[in-house]
Amino acid sequence: MQATDISDPNYFHKVVDCQWACPAHTPVPEYIRRIAAGDYTGAYLINWKSNVFPGILGRTCDRPCEPACRRGRVEEEPVAICRLKRVAADYKNGVAAYMPKPPETKNGKRIACIGAGPASLTVARDLSPLGYDVVVFDGEAKAGGFMRSQIPKFRLPDSVIDEEVGFALSAGAVFHASRRIDSMKALLDEGYDAVFVGTGAPRGRDLDLPGRKEAAANIHIGIDWLSSVAFGHVEAIGRRVIVLGGGNTAMDCCRSSRRLGGEEVKVIVRSGFDEMKASPWEKEDAMHEGIPILNFMVPKTFEHENGRLTGMTFEKVRAEYDDKGRRRLVPTGEADEFVACDDVLVAVGQENAFPWIEADAGIAFDKWGMPVVDEKTFQSSRSNVFFGGDAAFGPKNIIWAVAHGHDAAVSIDAFCRGADVADRPPPLMNLISQKMGIHEWSYDNAIAVDERFKVPTLANDVALKDIRKEVELGFDLKLGYAEAQRCLNCDAQTVFEAKLCIECDACVDICPMDCITFTEDGDEADLRQRLSAPAENLEQAIYIGNGLKTGRIMAKDEDVCLHCGLCAERCPTGAWDMQKSLIEMTHAGHACRSRA
Amino acid sequence: MTYLAKPKFRHPDIEINELGFSHRDYEGSISTLCAGCGHDSISSAIMRACFELSLPPHRIAKLSGIGCSSKTPTYFLGQSHGFNSVHGRMPSVLTGANLANRELIYLGVSGDGDSASIGFGQFAHAIRRAVNMLYIVENNGVYGLTKGQFSATSDKGSKSKKGIDNPDSPIDLVSIAMQLGATFVARSFSGDKDQLVPLIKAGLEHQGAAFIDVISPCIAFNNHQGSTKSFDYVRAHNAELNTLDFITSQAPIGVDYPEGAAQDVRLHDGSTIRLRKLSADYDVHDRGAAMDHIYRLGRSGEIATGLIFIDDEPSDMHARLGTAKKPLNALADRDIVPGSAALAKINAGLR
Ligand SMILES: Cc1cc2nc3c(=O)[nH]c(=O)nc-3n(C[C@H](O)[C@H](O)[C@H](O)COP(=O)(O)OP(=O)(O)OC[C@H]3O[C@@H](n4cnc5c(N)ncnc54)[C@H](O)[C@@H]3O)c2cc1C
Numbered sequence: 001m002q003a004t005d006i007s008d009p010n011y012f013h014k015v016v017d018c019q020w021a022c023p024a025h026t027p028v029p030e031y032i033r034r035i036a037a038g039d040y041t042g043a044y045l046i047n048w049k050s051n052v053f054p055g056i057l058g059r060t061c062d063r064p065c066e067p068a069c070r071r072g073r074v075e076e077e078p079v080a081i082c083r084l085k086r087v088a089a090d091y092k093n094g095v096a097a098y099m100p101k102p103p104e105t106k107n108g109k110r111i112a113c114i115g116a117g118p119a120s121l122t123v124a125r126d127l128s129p130l131g132y133d134v135v136v137f138d139g140e141a142k143a144g145g146f147m148r149s150q151i152p153k154f155r156l157p158d159s160v161i162d163e164e165v166g167f168a169l170s171a172g173a174v175f176h177a178s179r180r181i182d183s184m185k186a187l188l189d190e191g192y193d194a195v196f197v198g199t200g201a202p203r204g205r206d207l208d209l210p211g212r213k214e215a216a217a218n219i220h221i222g223i224d225w226l227s228s229v230a231f232g233h234v235e236a237i238g239r240r241v242i243v244l245g246g247g248n249t250a251m252d253c254c255r256s257s258r259r260l261g262g263e264e265v266k267v268i269v270r271s272g273f274d275e276m277k278a279s280p281w282e283k284e285d286a287m288h289e290g291i292p293i294l295n296f297m298v299p300k301t302f303e304h305e306n307g308r309l310t311g312m313t314f315e316k317v318r319a320e321y322d323d324k325g326r327r328r329l330v331p332t333g334e335a336d337e338f339v340a341c342d343d344v345l346v347a348v349g350q351e352n353a354f355p356w357i358e359a360d361a362g363i364a365f366d367k368w369g370m371p372v373v374d375e376k377t378f379q380s381s382r383s384n385v386f387f388g389g390d391a392a393f394g395p396k397n398i399i400w401a402v403a404h405g406h407d408a409a410v411s412i413d414a415f416c417r418g419a420d421v422a423d424r425p426p427p428l429m430n431l432i433s434q435k436m437g438i439h440e441w442s443y444d445n446a447i448a449v450d451e452r453f454k455v456p457t458l459a460n461d462v463a464l465k466d467i468r469k470e471v472e473l474g475f476d477l478k479l480g481y482a483e484a485q486r487c488l489n490c491d492a493q494t495v496f497e498a499k500l501c502i503e504c505d506a507c508v509d510i511c512p513m514d515c516i517t518f519t520e521d522g523d524e525a526d527l528r529q530r531l532s533a534p535a536e537n538l539e540q541a542i543y544i545g546n547g548l549k550t551g552r553i554m555a556k557d558e559d560v561c562l563h564c565g566l567c568a569e570r571c572p573t574g575a576w577d578m579q580k581s582l583i584e585m586t587h588a589g590h591a592c593r594s595r596a
Numbered sequence: 597m598t599y600l601a602k603p604k605f606r607h608p609d610i611e612i613n614e615l616g617f618s619h620r621d622y623e624g625s626i627s628t629l630c631a632g633c634g635h636d637s638i639s640s641a642i643m644r645a646c647f648e649l650s651l652p653p654h655r656i657a658k659l660s661g662i663g664c665s666s667k668t669p670t671y672f673l674g675q676s677h678g679f680n681s682v683h684g685r686m687p688s689v690l691t692g693a694n695l696a697n698r699e700l701i702y703l704g705v706s707g708d709g710d711s712a713s714i715g716f717g718q719f720a721h722a723i724r725r726a727v728n729m730l731y732i733v734e735n736n737g738v739y740g741l742t743k744g745q746f747s748a749t750s751d752k753g754s755k756s757k758k759g760i761d762n763p764d765s766p767i768d769l770v771s772i773a774m775q776l777g778a779t780f781v782a783r784s785f786s787g788d789k790d791q792l793v794p795l796i797k798a799g800l801e802h803q804g805a806a807f808i809d810v811i812s813p814c815i816a817f818n819n820h821q822g823s824t825k826s827f828d829y830v831r832a833h834n835a836e837l838n839t840l841d842f843i844t845s846q847a848p849i850g851v852d853y854p855e856g857a858a859q860d861v862r863l864h865d866g867s868t869i870r871l872r873k874l875s876a877d878y879d880v881h882d883r884g885a886a887m888d889h890i891y892r893l894g895r896s897g898e899i900a901t902g903l904i905f906i907d908d909e910p911s912d913m914h915a916r917l918g919t920a921k922k923p924l925n926a927l928a929d930r931d932i933v934p935g936s937a938a939l940a941k942i943n944a945g946l947r
């Protein structure tokens with residue numbers, strides 16, 4: 001095989017599983033080390049630079065990083081990456097001083113962002129310090145988008161949103177509250193140099209079943225109901241509530257119901273418990289609050305009496321798989337089940353809607369009514385209009401909205417400068433040796449088996465009384481430190497220098513995970529079977545070093561390497577070194593122009 | 597050396613042997629030898645061999661003398677019996693232990709100083725008495741522990757780290773072991789586990805005096821240009837006689853070799869070593885020819901490695917002396933103290 005090209009920033013980036021999995025590529029181990037060192041402000045700023053909303057995300061992120069975390073491959077549970085972000089946000093000190101100020105000179109370009117959700121706010125944050133005049137419009141009175149209008153306050157207090165929305169706008173972007181854009185053409189006529197559409201996926205799906213109209217008074221669309229709750233327009237719900245749907249909206253609906261008078265709240269889903277869209281921890285939280293989740297029940301009718309909802313009937317089904325592995329729900333033949341209730345919350349999905357973009361605005365839509373958007377540049381078919389967040393490719397989550405925002409800002413910047421939008425700036429990568437002395441490394445490499453720490457929460461009897469009371473208390477400093485120490489420092493890379501190696505086998509012998517093999521060359525599939533331990537995880541690379549005296553190659557399976565540095569400690573010649581790979585995505589701005 | 601403890605983590609798909617152990621269950625405490633020392637690789641090969649043979653660690657006794665090499669038993673088989681004797685005296689202690697309890701598997705670990713200098717006599721007698729053991733010398737040509745003086749196995753003309761030639765003739769422990777009647781003799785290299793591990797396995801299974809001379813570069817004092825025990829020198833002058841696969845009785849391997857290129861040697865426990873001959877006319881059963889062959893290779897500056905000699909019908913000390921079949925600690929009082937009638941009978945026999 002070819003020797004691994006470690007100058008390709010993606011090679012080591014992939015080894016940092018969490019950072020690679022994070023849509024915004026937050027340098028996770030770098031901030032976790034800061035937390036362990038007590039530098040919460042530093043940890044916050046590293047996050048803020050990458051993901052814009054550390055305090056919000058530290059409470060609400062979908063955390064694609066955690067299933068990717070290496071710790072989860074060598075132990076039961078990944079590092080609590082997300083809740084460590086919250087530790088940084090909770091204990092930071094004086095970060096406002098580090099926030100960008102409005103630039104003294106402007107570049108004369110005007111950018112409009114429609115919708116004030118995380119995608120638009122990221123575009124505004126990235127572009128305004130560069131001298132762009134950015135205006136952000138939203139139909140609501142306050143900025144924040146769904147983070148403010150949908151996510152219940154017991155998960156995400158307003159104070160956290162206020163602070164971080166404030167930081168995003170601190171470099172002079174102007175927020176126009178309560179300004180719904182009704183016509184794209186009219187807006188374009190105002191002569192903006194570029195327009196960013198970050199209007200989300202605002203429409204909740206309905207369920208058109210018999211009885212829907214008659215019992216309408218007690219049937220609510222989940223996301224509409226949640227925003228009414230968020231803004232204090234709804235303060236109560238019936239004693240018995242059915243929540244239909246298995247995503248995060250359903251989880252927020254049921255937990256909100258428990259806090260607004262719902263005593264018997266049930267979540268009912270069509271398919272299996274395991275196939276629900278909600279994250280495992282969201283389901284756990286709901287069940288912990290006394291909410292059963294009933295599965296394989298397909299809603300059939302809304303039952304009503306004298307114009308009042310009395311309950312719903314469900315058909316019982318089971319899953320069957322055909323030879324292609326496709327799932328079908330087939331009736332079990334049991335009698336339909338009636339579940340009595342006072343209210344139903346329908347949380348069966350969200351849709352995009354762009355009634356305000358005229359057909360002749362020069363923006364192409366596909367047959368599903370979605371805008372035609374380039375996946376890398378976020379440019380629409382009209383060159384000065386960009387889309388991002390849920391508006392671009394349908395409902396996702398906050399961190400994806402942020403990632404889209406960064407990329408769209410790079411494009412808008414390039415577009416306004418007349419540069420090629422398709423030309424993407426590479427990330428910055430820095431490889432720095434971590435060796436401090438004979439047995440000293442600048443990171444804590446003494447790693448131990450240690451279970452994930454639980455985030456303390458309010459007791460149910462307190463939590464369920466007040467819908468605005470934050471239920472999670474967050475790690476305290478001691479727990480935060482302990483959890484931070486579980487991080488394996490996957491960015492402390494094993495860097496191999498073949499010409500220094502004398503093939504003494506010391507590294508092979510010491511490696512606790514049997515990662516390293518010196519062997520005859522071969523193709524990858526063959527090699528993977530011949531290593532000290534077979535390398536079955538094809539997602540993870542094999543690091544190849546060649547140019548050894550015996551003509552063999554060094555093959556290291558990156559999969560379960562602990563980054564303990566024992567190989568480097570044992571190497572008599574320094575052929576292994578532990579080097580920190582700091583990878584920073586390039587955002588809009590001067591740096592990206594010079595870095596390319 | 598390393599101050600860090602080796603983490604308890606292990607590969608999630610780590611191989612498990614018949615006893616339910618992984619190779620990591622055969623580890624000892626973390627080595628304090630110099631980073632890159634050949635001895636650590638030999639330790640690793642011993643752990644690997646014991647793991648692959650599914651040997652119960654508590655049935656193994658590891659004995660050693662003094663030296664870096666003799667320190668290594670601390671770094672492997674942490675659950676086994678161990679005895680760290682005085683310099684050069686391991687063979688007597690091992691012989692005594694073996695006399696007292698013939699049921700343990702005896703592994704003697706020594707250095708070239710420990711066995712060819714101060715312990716030369718001890719080495720010779722343990723071999724000629726056919727003690728059932730595997731005797732491994734971790735041969736680096738120097739006294740590593742005392743900072744690199746030439747040992748008795750250092751080749752004439754080999755240079756010290758300061759550039760001074762060794763003026764004396766070397767002792768070749770392999771030739772001595774052959775001459776003294778060892779029934780299993782091999783030489784290997786710490787940097788070649790593919791060869792070393794099967795040799796250790798076969799040596800452990802051998803029911804007689806088995807000896808392996810393992811060239812093991814001293815990274816600190818004898819791995820420089822001009823040394824004949826450096827990684828580079830050994831790799832450049834390695835004359836492999838054969839490579840071998842160790843085949844347990846349960847798991848035959850189906851690889852076919854051309855006529856005459858492979859030779860199966862059956863061991864007492866039903867397992868087989870399959871030798872792949874690299875030197876076509878070499879016969880591992882012919883002691884005299886083997887001695888001649890390695891002598892000639894040695895003269896031409898080559899280092900013969902591989903299985904050098906094996907006697908398929910070894911005898912051991914217990915058989916020769918007609919000792920009790922059971923370990924002494926398993927004998928009942930009436931066996932040890934047979935009574936006055938038995939004593940009278942013995943005395944009568946001596947009159
Ligand atoms: C109930 C619920 C819970 C969720 N929980 C989480 C969670 O815990 N974690 C997570 O990561 N994600 C969660 N999400 C998803 C997340 O909120 C969204 O993916 C994310 O906010 C999308 O960001 P965005 O920038 O695309 O737009 P949004 O946040 O959707 O913001 C769009 C904004 O545009 C405004 N707007 C729309 N049209 C116009 C117009 N024509 N003119 C002016 N303004 C307009 C809207 O008022 C809105 O404020 C949840 C979603 C829901 C529904």
Ligand SMILES: Cc1ncc(C[n+]2csc(CCOP(=O)(O)OP(=O)(O)O)c2C)c(N)n1
Binds near residue numbers: 663
């Ligand atoms: C009776 C006695 N004499 C001398 C010594 C000093 N001494 C310690 S180790 C050693 C030589 C060890 O050489 P070797 O067996 O080759 O081991 P290595 O360190 O090279 O592995 C000597 C002479 C001693 N410990 N005891």
Ligand code: SF4
Binds near residue numbers: 494511512513556561
């Ligand atoms: S850092 Fe080195 S010794 Fe540690 S697990 Fe990774 S490869 Fe093995």
Ligand code: SF4
Binds near residue numbers: 567570571575576
């Ligand atoms: S420890 Fe160093 S010199 Fe020895 S084999 Fe490993 S990389 Fe090569």
Ligand code: SF4
Binds near residue numbers: 664
């Ligand atoms: S001095 Fe030589 S023999 Fe002793 S530990 Fe160091 S390298 Fe090994």
Ligand SMILES: [Mg+2]
Binds near residue numbers: 734736739747
């Ligand atoms: Mg020595």
